[in-house]
Amino acid sequence: MDACVELGAKFELWQTAGLDPNRCPVRGLLDQIGNRWSTLMICALAVGPRRFSALHRLIPDISKRMLTQTLRTLEADGLVHRDVQPTVPPSVTYSLTPLGRSFAGPLLGLVEWAETHFPAVLQTRAETKRAA
Amino acid sequence: MDACVELGAKFELWQTAGLDPNRCPVRGLLDQIGNRWSTLMICALAVGPRRFSALHRLIPDISKRMLTQTLRTLEADGLVHRDVQPTVPPSVTYSLTPLGRSFAGPLLGLVEWAETHFPAVLQTRAETKRAA
DNA sequence: GTAACTCAGTCTCAGATAGAGACTGGTCGG
DNA sequence: CCGACCAGTCTCTATCTGAGACTGAGTTAC
Numbered sequence: 001m002d003a004c005v006e007l008g009a010k011f012e013l014w015q016t017a018g019l020d021p022n023r024c025p026v027r028g029l030l031d032q033i034g035n036r037w038s039t040l041m042i043c044a045l046a047v048g049p050r051r052f053s054a055l056h057r058l059i060p061d062i063s064k065r066m067l068t069q070t071l072r073t074l075e076a077d078g079l080v081h082r083d084v085q086p087t088v089p090p091s092v093t094y095s096l097t098p099l100g101r102s103f104a105g106p107l108l109g110l111v112e113w114a115e116t117h118f119p120a121v122l123q124t125r126a127e128t129k130r131a132a
Numbered sequence: 133m134d135a136c137v138e139l140g141a142k143f144e145l146w147q148t149a150g151l152d153p154n155r156c157p158v159r160g161l162l163d164q165i166g167n168r169w170s171t172l173m174i175c176a177l178a179v180g181p182r183r184f185s186a187l188h189r190l191i192p193d194i195s196k197r198m199l200t201q202t203l204r205t206l207e208a209d210g211l212v213h214r215d216v217q218p219t220v221p222p223s224v225t226y227s228l229t230p231l232g233r234s235f236a237g238p239l240l241g242l243v244e245w246a247e248t249h250f251p252a253v254l255q256t257r258a259e260t261k262r263a264a
Numbered sequence: 265g266t267a268a269c270t271c272a273g274t275c276t277c278a279g280a281t282a283g284a285g286a287c288t289g290g291t292c293g294g
Numbered sequence: 295c296c297g298a299c300c301a302g303t304c305t306c307t308a309t310c311t312g313a314g315a316c317t318g319a320g321t322t323a324c
Contacts, residue, residue, distance in 0.1 A: 004228070004236040008179035010243060011172075015190065019172075022254075025246030026172050029253060034171065034242070036163045040143075040151075043158065047140035052301050058147065063283050068302065078256030088290060089300035096136070099249060104136040106241040110166075111142060113238040114157030117231060121161060122154075124210030184272050195312050200273065220319055221271030 033077060037062055037070040039107065042096065045080065046104055049095035079103060165209060169194055169202040171239065174228065177212065178236055181227035211235060 014024040021027040032038070037059075044050065044058050056067055071094055074080040079100035085091040096104075146156040153159040164170070169191075176182065176190050188199055203226055206212040211232035217223040228236075 002236075003240045004178045004233045007175050007236045007240050007243065010240075010247075011175040011179060019191065019193070025243055025250050026175065027168075029246040029250055030171055030242065031168045034162075034166050034168075036159075036166075039162055039166065040158050043139050043143040046136045047143060053299080056301095059151065061151070061283095063285085064302065065284090065304090066282065069282095076257055076260040077253045084301095087300095089292090090302085092301060099252060101136045102249070103245060104134075104139045106238070106245040108135045108139050108142075109238040109241045110162065111139065111157060113235060114161040115142075117234070118157050118161055120231060121209045125208055128208040185270080188272095193312095195314085196273065197275090197313090198311070201311095216272095219271090221321085222273085224272060 029077075032073055033079065033103075037066055038074060041070055041074065042079065042100060042103060042107060043111075045094060045096045045100070049083075049093050052092050052094070055094065074100070161209075164205055165211065165235075169198055170206060173202055173206065174211065174232065174235060174239060175243075177226060177228045177232070181215075181225050184224050184226070187226065206232070 014020075014026070017023040019027055021031075033042075040059060040062075041055070044055055050058070052067070052071075055071075056062065056064065059067075062070070071080060071082065075082050078097055081095050081097050081100075083093045083095070085093070146152075146158070149155040151159060153163075165174075172191060172194075173187070176187060182190070184199070184203075187203075188194070188196065191199075194202070203212060203214065207214050210229060213227050213229050213232075215225045215227070217225070
């Protein structure tokens with residue numbers, strides 16, 4: 001069956017529940033982990049466990065504030081594991097949980113779509129700008 | 133090959149380009165269309181073409197301001213087609229372009245993952261809250 | 265006949281959110 | 295002794311989002 005039809009069917013199902021965030025997975029989950037930094041963070045951690053400052057070096061234009069916040073959210077959702085070694089200086093290692101790794105599949109699908117169609121989108125954007 | 137490894141490999145490739153939004157599809161594309169309203173909008177339009185006010189009724193808690201903005205962005209990226217009928221009152225119909233429909237596949241993958249693991253995430257969230 | 269509602273937005277103002285960058289305290293290298 | 299590094303937190307500002315009033319012609323309801 002066409003993925004488009006299937007997606008539409010799901011939407012209509014959520015509709016009947018009033019798009020309740022506790023029942024609609026887009027509202028309840030993708031809102032949080034589908035954002036700018038979370039997706040990038042999961043990609044960065046897909047390579048392997050990383051320390052806080054290593055992540056900051058890998059993604060330099062995230063602020064420490066958002067880095068902390070993003071990691072805490074992913075931890076609360078059970079996608080990321082936070083391992084604190086109470087040494088001096090402190091050593092905190094972040095890694096993907098099995099749940100986090102299971103997210104890599106769908107995310108990869110999305111990323112591959114983005115890579116494939118990126119040129120087309122860039123062109124459309126350019127034309128739109130020219131028209132304006 | 134493990135999707136996780138593959139995702140990691142892609143990330144390291146973007147790294148070498150300094151995460152340039154013109155080369156990294158997560159930055160350049162998913163930042164924009166991976167947000168709260170865009171994903172929901174694509175689901176809503178997957179069913180079929182819709183008019184502006186119909187979309188607003190389908191997703192009541194989006195403001196008209198964000199509805200306009202989201203649709204304009206998706207249009208600029210070539211995922212959505214805007215058809216204006218210069219009647220009185222004006223009639224504007226939005227529909228997915230072929231590019232937009234091709235996005236349904238990967239998005240469906242993500243949504244299905246979200247549906248499957250939503251209970252586990254809710255439980256983890258509850259435990260985190262209890263611990264705090 | 266006139267009050268209310270529809271179409272697809274735009275506009276303004278307040279409130280929430282994101283980013284920049286200083287600061288913590290202890291320990292190491294030079 | 296001076297600075298860098300660890301993993302953050304804190305504050306201040308800039309940007310973004312949401313709520314809701316407004317547009318103006320036409321259609322319906324009473």
